[in-house]
Amino acid sequence: MSRRSLYTAATERMNMFTALNSAMRIAMETDPTAAIFGEDVAFGGVFRCTVDLREKFGEDRVFNSPLCEQGIAGFAIGYASIGRTAIAEIQFADYIFPAFDQIVNEAAKFRYRSGNDWDCGKLTFRAPYGAVGHGALYHSQSPEAYFAHTPGLKVVIPRNPVQAKGLLLASIRDPNPVVFFEPKSLYRASVADVPVGDYTVPLGQAEIVRPGTDVTIVGWGAQMRVLEETCDMAEEAGVSCELIDLQTILPWDVDTIEQSVRKTGRLIVSHEAPKTGGFAGEIASTIQERCFLSLEAPIQRVCGYDTPFSLAHEKFYLPDALKNFEAIKKVVNY
Amino acid sequence: MALRLVRSVTRSRFTCAAKYMSTTVGSGEFPGGQTIPFVNKIVVVDPKENDVIPAYRVLDQQGKLVPGAQVPEGLDEELVVDLYKHMVRLNQMDNVFYDAQRQGRISFYMTAFGEEGTVFGSAAAIKPRDMVFAQYREAGVLMWRGFTLDQFANQLFSNCDDLGKGRQMPVHYGSKELNYQTVASPLATQIPQAVGAAYGFKLAKEDRISICYFGEGAASEGDFHAALNFASTRDCPVLFFARNNGFAISTPVKDQFRGDGIASRGAGYGIPVIRVDGNDMFAVYEVTKKARELVLTGGRPVLIEAMSYRQGHHSTSDDSTRYREVSEIKFWKDTNCPINRMKLFMMDKGWWSEERDVALKDAERSNVLQALTNAEAKGYPDAHTMFDDVYHEKPKHILEQEKEMLEHIAKYPDHYASTGH
Numbered sequence: 001m002s003r004r005s006l007y008t009a010a011t012e013r014m015n016m017f018t019a020l021n022s023a024m025r026i027a028m029e030t031d032p033t034a035a036i037f038g039e040d041v042a043f044g045g046v047f048r049c050t051v052d053l054r055e056k057f058g059e060d061r062v063f064n065s066p067l068c069e070q071g072i073a074g075f076a077i078g079y080a081s082i083g084r085t086a087i088a089e090i091q092f093a094d095y096i097f098p099a100f101d102q103i104v105n106e107a108a109k110f111r112y113r114s115g116n117d118w119d120c121g122k123l124t125f126r127a128p129y130g131a132v133g134h135g136a137l138y139h140s141q142s143p144e145a146y147f148a149h150t151p152g153l154k155v156v157i158p159r160n161p162v163q164a165k166g167l168l169l170a171s172i173r174d175p176n177p178v179v180f181f182e183p184k185s186l187y188r189a190s191v192a193d194v195p196v197g198d199y200t201v202p203l204g205q206a207e208i209v210r211p212g213t214d215v216t217i218v219g220w221g222a223q224m225r226v227l228e229e230t231c232d233m234a235e236e237a238g239v240s241c242e243l244i245d246l247q248t249i250l251p252w253d254v255d256t257i258e259q260s261v262r263k264t265g266r267l268i269v270s271h272e273a274p275k276t277g278g279f280a281g282e283i284a285s286t287i288q289e290r291c292f293l294s295l296e297a298p299i300q301r302v303c304g305y306d307t308p309f310s311l312a313h314e315k316f317y318l319p320d321a322l323k324n325f326e327a328i329k330k331v332v333n334y
Numbered sequence: 335m336a337l338r339l340v341r342s343v344t345r346s347r348f349t350c351a352a353k354y355m356s357t358t359v360g361s362g363e364f365p366g367g368q369t370i371p372f373v374n375k376i377v378v379v380d381p382k383e384n385d386v387i388p389a390y391r392v393l394d395q396q397g398k399l400v401p402g403a404q405v406p407e408g409l410d411e412e413l414v415v416d417l418y419k420h421m422v423r424l425n426q427m428d429n430v431f432y433d434a435q436r437q438g439r440i441s442f443y444m445t446a447f448g449e450e451g452t453v454f455g456s457a458a459a460i461k462p463r464d465m466v467f468a469q470y471r472e473a474g475v476l477m478w479r480g481f482t483l484d485q486f487a488n489q490l491f492s493n494c495d496d497l498g499k500g501r502q503m504p505v506h507y508g509s510k511e512l513n514y515q516t517v518a519s520p521l522a523t524q525i526p527q528a529v530g531a532a533y534g535f536k537l538a539k540e541d542r543i544s545i546c547y548f549g550e551g552a553a554s555e556g557d558f559h560a561a562l563n564f565a566s567t568r569d570c571p572v573l574f575f576a577r578n579n580g581f582a583i584s585t586p587v588k589d590q591f592r593g594d595g596i597a598s599r600g601a602g603y604g605i606p607v608i609r610v611d612g613n614d615m616f617a618v619y620e621v622t623k624k625a626r627e628l629v630l631t632g633g634r635p636v637l638i639e640a641m642s643y644r645q646g647h648h649s650t651s652d653d654s655t656r657y658r659e660v661s662e663i664k665f666w667k668d669t670n671c672p673i674n675r676m677k678l679f680m681m682d683k684g685w686w687s688e689e690r691d692v693a694l695k696d697a698e699r700s701n702v703l704q705a706l707t708n709a710e711a712k713g714y715p716d717a718h719t720m721f722d723d724v725y726h727e728k729p730k731h732i733l734e735q736e737k738e739m740l741e742h743i744a745k746y747p748d749h750y751a752s753t754g755h
Contacts, residue, residue: 035537060537066567071560074526078544081515081527082465084534098556105520106527114508114516115499116723151724151732175726204729251729 011193016186019161019194020049020126023168024087026198028057031085033122034172035061038072038089046091047128047187073099073125077107080123080177087172093129093181094138100146107177108152121175126168128184129157130222130272131318136311142221142273142304147179148250148282154178154203155249159224161192166201167247174203183222190225206253208260212242215328216260218269218283220246227270229321234328241328249279257283258290265296266331270319275303297334300327387597389609389641392616395670397678406620409458411685417458417478417615418680419694421450421673424474426698427483428646431490434706435504435650440490442504446471448613448645451672452577454478455618456640460545460573460626465535466514467528467546469521470505471577475547479512483701487709499723500715522548522555525574529565529635532572536633543629544572545622550639551582553596562603565635573622573629574605574637577612579644584657597639605637612640613672616679643670717743717750 014022028034036050036057042064044051054062065072069090076088090096096103103125111119131140147155156171156178158164164182171178183190209224210231219227224245231241242260246252261267267287269280280301288299302319310317357373364370392403399405405414428445435443446453453474460466466475473486485497489507492500497509498516508516515524515531528546535542552558553576565572576596580587593599600607606628610621618640625636643666647654654663680686721728721736728736743750 033534033538035533063568066560066563068560068563070556071526071564074523074557074560075530075533075564078467078527078530078532079534080530082531082534084537086530101520102523102526102557106518106523109518111726112723113498113502113506113518114510115497115501117497117508117510118516119726121726154725251725251731254731 009195009197009199012196013191014161014165014194015188015191016158016161016164016182017047017049017188019165019192020168020182021051021053022194022196023165023172024050024053025056027085027087027169027172028053028061030198033083034085034087035063035079036087036089037063037065037075039067039091040064041089045089047184049126049182049187050089069095069098070102073102073107076123076125077102077110077120080120081110081118083122085122085172086124088123088125090125090127092139092141093127093143094141096125096127096143096179099125103147103153103177103179104150108150110152110177112152119175120177123177124168124171124180125178126180126182128187129181130183130185131309131314132185133314134311135309137308140309140314142181142271144181144249145273145277145279148279150250152177153250155181156203156247157181157183157221157249158247159183159221159245160186160190161194163201163207163245163247165194166199167203169198170200170203173200178203181221185222186225201247204248204251204253206247206256207245208242208256209245210241210243212240212264214240214264215266215268215331216242216244216257216264217324217328218244218246218257218267219271220249223270223272223319226319226321227324230324230328233321233325237329239328239332252283254286254290257287261287261291262294265294267295268300268302268324268327268331270302270324270327272304272318274306275301276306278303297331300331302327381593381598384594384598386594387607387609389611390617390621391611391614392620393614393675393679395675397675397682406616406623408623409616409619411683413458414676414680415685417454418673418676418686419698420454420474420478421615421676422694423483423698423701424450424453424477425673426695427473427477427486427702430699430702430706432646432650434490439706439710440504442650443490444470444505444649445646446474448643448666448671449577449579450474451615451675452612452618452640452642455615456545456575456622456638459619459622461542463513463540463542464626465528465531465542465544467524467531467544468514468517469524469548469552469577470517470519471549472547473505473507476507476509476512476514479509479514481507481509481512481514483705484708485509487705488712491709491712492714493709493712494715495709495712496715499719501720521552522557522561524548525552525557525561526564528574529561529568529570529572532565532570532635533568536569536571541630542571543626544570545575546572547575547577549582550576550578550580550587550596551585551590553599554582554590562599562605562635562637566603566605569634571629571633572635573625574635575622576637576639577642578639579612579642581644581648581654581658583648583652584654595639595641597637600637605635606632607637607639609639609641612642613670613675615672615676642672645671
């Protein structure tokens with residue numbers, strides 16, 4: 001569906017979990033080999049993302065797995081290896097690490113190591129990620145940078161229900177294994193008019209959410225809401241920000257960021273995950289290589305601190321709008 | 335045979351219940367429809383008191399049929415001789431390429447000495463459409479399916495004709511055409527994958543199974559547990575095939591587990607098990623055939639444990655005499671070699687002779703040497719192919735890196751010429 005027809009299509013008020021549900025419903029209807037599985041998905045999932053899908057598509061295609069993430073991942077890879085579509089859920093991104101070996105050593109390298117004789121491209125891992133107000137160490141993590149270091153994977157994070165549906169359908173249909181992180185704080189909080197039909201949002205493309213001239217700000221997922229707020233604060237202060245949603249972490253859209261920074265001369269990258277080894281480092285380094293002569297100020301990374309995610313200290317930990325606003329002042333006044 | 339075993343396992347559970355009958359004080363229903371008897375005395379169930387699961391055998395160590403046994407149905411003279419020829423071919427391939435590694439002509443090799451009966455017996459009992467998930471010591475299964483000596487050699491030399499495009503270490507074979515998923519080094523990862531594929535066959539209502547091979551060491555990995563539990567709860571048509579050869583590199587089985595091998599674990603997952611003498615190709619064939627039937631008719635997994643002995647070193651990077659006696663290896667080679675057992679049986683039947691044996695070994699050695707010569711003469715895949723197949727398509731950043739590398743090697747051609755590209 002083209003962008004134009006996307007905006008003229010019939011829409012329905014949906015939040016993020018209903019938009020994801022809508023995407024999976026379409027994926028299951030349009031692909032009889034597709035199956036959804038994971039812990040507690042049969043009754044609708046602990047975040048309601050798979051509600052009613054078992055009733056519609058049967059218990060063979062929507063089913064609970066035993067409580068074992070490496071099993072879910074290995075099972076999904078095998079299912080996809082014979083050309084069938086696997087939509088596997090990891091209940092929280094914090095619990096994806098037991099499946100790290102299967103995802104990094106197996107899924108990501110499946111095509112390469114066999115000389116393209118075998119692949120598990122019809123595979124998507126969905127996992128809720130990010131801060132939620134009270135998730136502490138193991139219900140708050142943003143592990144995208146671990147996976148961004150793995151050739152062979154795609155890593156995708158949506159910011160709102162419209163993007164979530166289109167990006168999830170694109171991920172499920174992409175001929176490569178995709179890790180799809182869903183900002184769980186937005187499951188209910190983010191509401192929009194979402195096209196009811198079948199559409200995809202292309203992977204590997206960033207989106208300029210708000211054009212501007214003075215500073216480029218890059219983020220993804222739930223952080224986009226925070227950055228919108230930051231841009232409003234900047235606007236009041238007379239600074240025009242260009243806000244970009246990266247959407248796909250790997251492979252990421254260097255060109256869109258590069259073009260923007262050539263224009264603005266200033267870059268801020270912001271994510272919830274800890275600063276050291278976070279994906280902002282990759283973006284900052286690449287843009288520094290490509291836009292050295294255009295940069296008017298050092299690139300700023302506004303990230304989580306290099307600590308585990310503390311329950312009582314969440315408000316202090318998060319790279320909130322005010323911390324980002326401070327970074328804007330810094331690059332503008334440099 | 336398998337059915338009999340399954341029944342006997344069931345029976346022993348009832349016997350067990352009867353043992354506590356005098357102390358039973360009613361029973362209770364628990365979630366999942368389980369009825370558990372209550373007792374008024376503490377019952378400690380100690381697996382050490384259970385009987386050892388027996389291993390099925392057809393041929394004895396002298397190649398004679400054991401009392402009551404017959405040549406398995408479906409194995410006529412032609413097929414038996416063909417299987418034997420393949421065992422010899424694999425054995426010669428292992429000899430030649432082991433030496434080739436010692437001479438530095440290939441970087442690595444792993445032999446299957448002592449496990450030829452296990453691989454060919456099972457390979458012949460499944461169907462070509464069945465999907466094989468191997469660990470790395472099951473090249474014989476691929477050989478039985480028609481992988482040629484040239485194809486093996488191309489992989490070992492990482493040359494331009496290798497199906498895997500020269501990217502993986504030697505012995506990491508695979509073939510989509512032959513339904514043999516490409517081998518990867520991380521142990522046991524293929525076990526839950528085999529389950530997922532089997533589940534796909536089930537949903538597609540295809541008359542095929544997954545067969546998944548792994549060693550007794552790999553069975554200690556978490557993925558083994560994941561796989562058996564998933565296979566059982568989703569009723570997947572998968573045949574788990576454990577090769578228990580006594581060692582995981584230097585680690586003897588007493589450091590690997592303390593239960594009754596791998597077979598005893600099946601019960602805990604609700605999976606029927608069969609143990610077999612892995613040095614007896616007839617027994618392995620029959621057990622695998624039966625298990626395959628059980629998997630398809632029962633719509634559930636079966637676990638086979640083949641008892642064998644790793645006669646060779648773990649790999650060319652290992653000297654196994656540092657952790658086991660030479661006399662022990664010699665004992666197994668002399669008294670319990672699967673190839674020799676088949677040979678004795680065939681000679682006894684008048685199907686084989688010493689003359690034919692010597693001629694076969696010479697011929698196969700020549701064939702392997704020819705494949706080695708062919709493969710060694712071929713060049714490596716082009717350097718730029720390193721960037722292919724990371725993804726289905728080639729993303730921009732990888733295209734840029736490919737260009738960067740090509741420009742670099744064009745600038746310093748002499749430095750990179752020695753790599754043979």
